[in-house]
Amino acid sequence: MSGWLNPLFVKPKKETAQRSSSQIEPAATSAATTPSTSAEGALPSAPNSSPGLPPVLGSAIHWSQTYDVCVCHSPVDIKEAICLVSYLENPSRGLRCFLQHRDANLGGAIATEICQAVQSSHCCALLITPNFLLDDWCHYMIHQALSEGPMSKLIIPLVFNLSHAQYPHALRFYHYKDLSKNPERGYTQVYKTVLKYLEDMVEKSSAFS
Template sequence: QKLWKSKVSSSAQREQETKKSSPSSSSTPPKPPQPQSATSSLLRWSRKYDVVVCHSSVHSDIQEAVRLVSFLEASPRSLRCFMMQRDACPGGAISTELCQAVQDSHLRALLITPDFLQDDWCTYMMHQVLAEGPMSNRIIPLVQNLSHSQYPQELRFYFYIDLDRNPDRGYNLVNTTVLKCE
């Protein structure tokens, strides 16, 4: 009995000490511990989307963007992606929808193709992405069917992912970049 009483009193004592060291433990539930990794980056989770994918309206570019987004959104990656044709508000102004998507996204992927370079809206998108954070490490240029000499002058100081060499590797690099970018 003495042993049992001493165990009860020491556990009650520990409980009292815990209550003293945790302020207002009864009024607010304790927050679960947050893992200290890039996947739980506060900046990333404060945004509506992990990545916005900018591309031309040419069918082949839309197909490539859909493949990329499908890869990124599939389990276990489950990233939150924005594609203009799929996620923009019907009836919304294109420029407003685009600017909002860029602001609401942690990273911005540009699918740069010859058609992208010929499209005035794509040039506008690229400049909006650059204006949002030109040296922020939040721009992921993806090139396809494009020679190095065709690569936009505005992006020359960014490393790009060449999807012609290995699209699956390129998609994985986008995923890894989203998860690592603080």
């Protein structure tokens, strides 16, 4: 795990229209910029995918949102959230994640920041722990994610040190991934799930074009 877990809250370097590093920055840094469109309502032109990355990460569908995964978590569970983000944003995987402590606008209203983060992400990963269940803003994140899906947003519930009986009733129709016993295996499942979702989106877009 130490091979891909980077120092906490270090600003990642940015390439053209792509965040390629897995390091973490403070909350003072604003969210990544959405790639511009050439015409109103049109998908942005897709930057070339880096060598070795799945082709779908170079697609216009992929770049139609600022982030691939909005990671929702309790502030108490920031270490676990950083582990997940560091894994997904590793240059060998190439995903873009929203992490509130790093990407939210300084001084912005929490409700507004959460709404914008969910709306500008392909997927929402809910890191559900006992701390998550005690946080009112985390419950708000659940309902915001549900309000955007399931048709337009992929919701990925992740449980950590949580019993089945504690699983939120609002998510009863969503199968969760348990990170408690083997976190890295769970991170791999999240990565594959996001890629499959993007591939399905590209396929559906091709079918209607």
